[in-house]
Structures are given as structure tokens and as C-alpha cells.
Amino acid sequence: MTLRDFGLTELWFLVFSARWTLLLSLIAFAGGGTLGLLVAACRVAPQPFLRRLAAGWIRLLQGTPILVQLLLVYYGTSFIGLRPDAWMAAALTFVVSTSAFFGEIWRGCIQSIPVGQWDAGRALGFRFTGVLRLIILPQAMRLMLPPTIGYMVQIVKTTSVASLIGIAELTRTAVMVNTVTFEPVSVFGVVALTYFVLCWPLSLAAERAAARMDQRRNTGMVDLLRRANA
Amino acid sequence: MDYIFHFGPIFARWELFARGALLTVQLASASMAIGLLIAVVGAVLRSFGPAPVRWVIAAYVELIRNTPLLVQLYVVFFVLPPLGLKMSSSQAAVVALSANLGAYAIEIIRAGIESTPRGLVEAGLSLGMSRLAIIRHIVLAPALRAIFPALASQFVLQLLGSSLVSAIAAEELTAVGNNVMMQTFRNFEVFLMVGAIYFVLVQIFQTVFDGAYRRLFRWPA
Numbered sequence: 001m002t003l004r005d006f007g008l009t010e011l012w013f014l015v016f017s018a019r020w021t022l023l024l025s026l027i028a029f030a031g032g033g034t035l036g037l038l039v040a041a042c043r044v045a046p047q048p049f050l051r052r053l054a055a056g057w058i059r060l061l062q063g064t065p066i067l068v069q070l071l072l073v074y075y076g077t078s079f080i081g082l083r084p085d086a087w088m089a090a091a092l093t094f095v096v097s098t099s100a101f102f103g104e105i106w107r108g109c110i111q112s113i114p115v116g117q118w119d120a121g122r123a124l125g126f127r128f129t130g131v132l133r134l135i136i137l138p139q140a141m142r143l144m145l146p147p148t149i150g151y152m153v154q155i156v157k158t159t160s161v162a163s164l165i166g167i168a169e170l171t172r173t174a175v176m177v178n179t180v181t182f183e184p185v186s187v188f189g190v191v192a193l194t195y196f197v198l199c200w201p202l203s204l205a206a207e208r209a210a211a212r213m214d215q216r217r218n219t220g221m222v223d224l225l226r227r228a229n230a
Numbered sequence: 231m232d233y234i235f236h237f238g239p240i241f242a243r244w245e246l247f248a249r250g251a252l253l254t255v256q257l258a259s260a261s262m263a264i265g266l267l268i269a270v271v272g273a274v275l276r277s278f279g280p281a282p283v284r285w286v287i288a289a290y291v292e293l294i295r296n297t298p299l300l301v302q303l304y305v306v307f308f309v310l311p312p313l314g315l316k317m318s319s320s321q322a323a324v325v326a327l328s329a330n331l332g333a334y335a336i337e338i339i340r341a342g343i344e345s346t347p348r349g350l351v352e353a354g355l356s357l358g359m360s361r362l363a364i365i366r367h368i369v370l371a372p373a374l375r376a377i378f379p380a381l382a383s384q385f386v387l388q389l390l391g392s393s394l395v396s397a398i399a400a401e402e403l404t405a406v407g408n409n410v411m412m413q414t415f416r417n418f419e420v421f422l423m424v425g426a427i428y429f430v431l432v433q434i435f436q437t438v439f440d441g442a443y444r445r446l447f448r449w450p451a
Contacts, residue, residue: 063432064425065393067404072425075411076418153296160298164397171300184308192297192305199296221348222277225364228355 006183011190017173018194024159024169027091029152032098039103044110046128054103061100067161069093074165090162094155101151109143110136146213150206153199160195170194239414240423250406251427253320257402258389258435260324265331265388266381272332273339274365287336294333300394302326307398323395323402331388338380342373375447382439386432393428403427 004010042054061069074089084092113136121131163172174191178184240247276287294302306326310317317325346369354364374381396405407424411417 060429063390063429065390065404065428067393067396068407068421068425068428071404071407072418072421076421078417157296157298160300161394163300164394171298171304174301175304178304178308184305184312188301188305188309192293192301195297195301196293200292203292203296221346221351221369222344224348224355225351225361225369226278228361 003180006177006181006186010177010181014170014173014177014187014190015194017168018170018198020167020169021156021159021171021195021198024090024094024162024167025152025156028094028098028155028159031091031095032102032155035095035099036102036106039099040106040110041129041132043103043107044132058100058104061097062104066093066097066158067164069097070161070165086162086165086167089165090159090167094159094162097158098151098155101154102148105147105151106140106144109140109147112143113139143213146206146210149202149209153202153206156198156202157195235419236416237419237423239416240410240419243410243413246406246410247403247423247427250401250403251431253401254389254392254403254428255431257320257323257327257392257395257400258385261327261331261392262385262388264324264328265335268328268332269335269339270370272336273343274370276336276340277343278361278365291333291336294330295337299326299330299391300397302330303394303398319395319398319400322398323392323400327388327392327395330391331384334384335381338377338384339373341380342377343369345376346373378439378443378447382436382443385439386435389432389435390428 039054039057042050043058045051045054070089070093073093074084074086077084077089110132117135117139118131121135126134159169160171162169163175166172168176170191174187178187181187272287272290275283276291277284279287303323303326306317306329307319307322310322310325350368351364354368359368392402393404395402396408399405403424407420411420414420
């Protein structure tokens with residue numbers, strides 16, 4: 001016995017709920033990217049205090065599950081008089097979590113620029129922020145591109161966690177449609193495919209960008225060993 | 231701000247948290263072991279297997295890496311039982327977590343395999359080593375060393391990701407947190423506690439992996 005069949009209406013309803021997944025992803029990317037740049041800058045700042053603060057921020061947020069962070073923000077903030085709705089809680093949690101991951105990814109890129117570039121900038125009279133903005137970041141940008149696109153895939157997938165506090169994005173809608181139609185194969189098949197369509201182009205772009213930079217990955221030894229008569 | 235923290239009701243239920251943390255560690259460890267097994271075999275076949283096998287593995291990797299773990303959990307939990315595969319929620323969790331980790335680890339190990347210098351393989355071939363011996367001693371051993379740190383951070387992500395299992399009612403740490411919240415209404419204290427336990431677990435796992443790295447790969451690079 002099912003309440004309704006899985007027809008075109010349900011299919012459309014399901015696929016179209018991806019707009020909330022996209023909106024959540026955009027919020028996380030824009031907010032987390034901005035905050036993440038600040039975190040990365042603090043991570044390489046001349047002041048030890050700022051460096052330690054940023055390191056602690058990253059360690060704390062990368063050391064706890066995003067679901068627990070989300071539940072803490074959503075259910076746990078009433079004691080300071082906040083009663084955030086699900087969207088506020090999700091947006092805040094995703095922005096904060098994304099900032100830690102971008103902060104750490106970008107720190108690595110920034111630090112792989114030779115120290116001489118910093119010295120030269122300082123010698124020319126630039127302050128820290130000036131060197132970072134005008135000399136280091138433009139060079140690091142090339143390195144930052146592939147892992148940043150790659151992490152965007154993670155962001156899109158992570159927004160599915162928002163379903164657990166009741167936001168009717170793709171995953172939540174799937175559970176609801178599955179409850180009334182009881183056609184798990186079609187419902188979750190469609191949802192998995194929708195996520196795949198959102199994520200795969202990004203994955204390919206990230207891979208291509210990385211391959212352009214890293215020539216040493218293909219040494220030709222795989223083909224050699226495949227053909228060998230050993 | 232006149233909120234008074236009450237950790238009393240939380241500490242009174244320490245046994246629940248301990249049991250939840252234990253199940254979290256068990257789920258994570260089991261899926262790490264199975265996932266690593268999938269990954270080593272999968273990565274070797276992905277590079278050196280016959281073409282159809284390579285395509286199947288590539289499809290598996292792309293499918294898993296471009297869909298959320300939560301959806302994969304739902305697929306295992308809702309789709310497989312009607313097809314005749316009955317599972318407890320913990321079993322479903324291990325299946326989904328292992329399949330997920332396997333795909334990520336295949337890519338990590340493959341990157342290690344493909345960065346083996348061509349000259350080393352040529353040297354092995356001219357010494358008359360068999361293909362399997364070359365893969366094992368010349369390709370895989372240094373590859374595992376090179377990618378161990380990446381693998382370790384993927385394992386830690388796996389530990390954190392296992393919190394999603396609470397969505398299919400496995401009684402691990404996050405699910406315990408949800409239950410205790412409903413019993414005590416000390417929302418903030420509960421999730422602070424749960425978060426702290428995860429944080430400690432992550433530090434422990436990282437320490438163990440660092441120790442294993444130093445112990446396993448003692449030969450000079």
C-alpha cells in the first residue's frame with residue numbers, strides 16, 4: 001500500500017528541490033571563501049597570536065563532525081536567547097566549517113610560494129597585507145584553483161547534512177517522497193543522479209586543472225607494466 | 231545572559247556516551263579495514279587490470295565521490311532490503327562507510343602508484359621480476375609510504391563522517407547525543423560533550439596513525 005505513485009509530478013518535485021541544495025552551496029562557498037581567506041591570512045600572519053588563533057579554529061572545526069556542529073548551532077544556542085531557524089543555523093555552520101577547510105587548503109598554497117618573494121616585498125616597503133595581496137596571492141592563485149574547485153564538490157555533498165535539521169533540500173525531499181511513494185530504487189536513484197550531475201563537472205574541472213599543473217603524475221610506467229610479458 | 235550550565239544530567243549518563251563512542255570507533259575501524267582492502271585491490275586493478283575491470287572501478291569511484299555519503303547510507307538502508315538483503319542499521323552503516331572510503335582510497339593509492347618512476351619498473355623488468363612482484367615490491371610499497379598521510383586524513387574524515395549514521399538509527403555517538411537531548415533538554419551541553427568526545431577521538435586516531443607511519447616505513451626514502 002502506498003499513498004501515491006512515483007510519477008512525473010514527484011520526479012519534478014524531487015529534481016527541482018536541488019535549487020535549495022544549490023543555494024546552500026552558494027552561501028557556503030561565498031561566505032566560507034571570504035572567511036577562509038581571512039583564516040589563511042591569519043595562519044601566515046607575522047603575529048604568533050593570529051597564527052595560533054587560526055590554527056586552533058582549523059583544528060577545532062576539522063576535528064568535529066559537521067553534523068554535530070550543526071546540531072549544536074541549531075538546538076544548542078537557545079541559552080544565549082537565540083532561536084535560529086534551520087536556514088540560519090545551516091548557513092552559519094556551513095560558512096564556518098568551509099572557512100576552516102579553505103583556510104587550510106589556501107595556507108598550503110600560500111606557503112609553497114618561495115620565502116624570497118616575501119623578503120623582496122618587505123624590502124620594497126610593503127606591509128604584510130600588501131605583500132600578501134599584491135605579490136603572494138596572485139602567484140598562489142594558480143595553485144589554489146584545482147583544490148578549490150575540488151572542495152566545491154565537497155560543499156555540494158555536505159549540504160545534504162542540512163536535511164537532518166529539516167531543510168527540504170534534495171536529500172530531505174528524497175526521504176519525504178520515499179515515505180509516501182515507497183519506491184526507494186527510483187527515488188534514491190534519481191537523487192543520486194541529480195547530485196552526480198551537479199558534482200561531476202566540478203570534479204572533472206578540478207582534475208583537469210590539477211593535471212595541467214602536475215606533469216610528473218604520468219610517468220608512463222603503468223603502460224609499460226601493462227604491456228610487459230613478466 | 232542568565233543561563234546556568236548543567237552538565238550533571240550529562241555526566242550521569244556517561245555510560246550511554248561511552249557505549250556510543252565505542253560503537254563510533256567500531257564502525258569507523260571496521261570500515262577503515264574493509265575500505266583499505268577494497269582500495270588496495272581496486273587501485274591495482276584500476277591501473278593494471280583488464281580494460282572492462284578498469285572501467286567498472288572507474289565508474290564506482292566516480293559514482294561514490296560525486297554523491298553524498300548520506301544518500302549512500304539511504305541507498306544501502308532503504309534500497310537493498312526490498313531487494314532481499316536484510317541488514318541491521320549497524321551493518322548497513324559499515325557497508326556504506328566501507329564503500330565510500332574504498333572509492334576515495336582507490337584514488338589516493340592510484341596517485342601513489344602512478345607516480346612511480348618509470349626507471350624503477352624498467353629495472354625490475356630487466357632483473358626478470360614477475361609483474362606481481364614488481365607491483366608488490368617496487369610500485370605498491372613506496373606508493374603506500376608516499377600516500378600514507380593522505381590516507382590517514384581520509385581515515386579521520388571517515389571517523390567524522392560516521393556521525394551521519396545516526397540518520398539511519400544506528401546507536402553511535404551522535405545518535406546518543408540526540409537521545410540524551412530529548413531526555414534532558416540540555417541541548418548545548420549535550421552537543422558540546424559529543425563534539426568534545428569526537429575531538430578527542432580524532433586526536434587519538436591521528437596519534438596512532440603518526441606512530442604507525444614511523445613504525446611501518448622505517449627504511450630511508
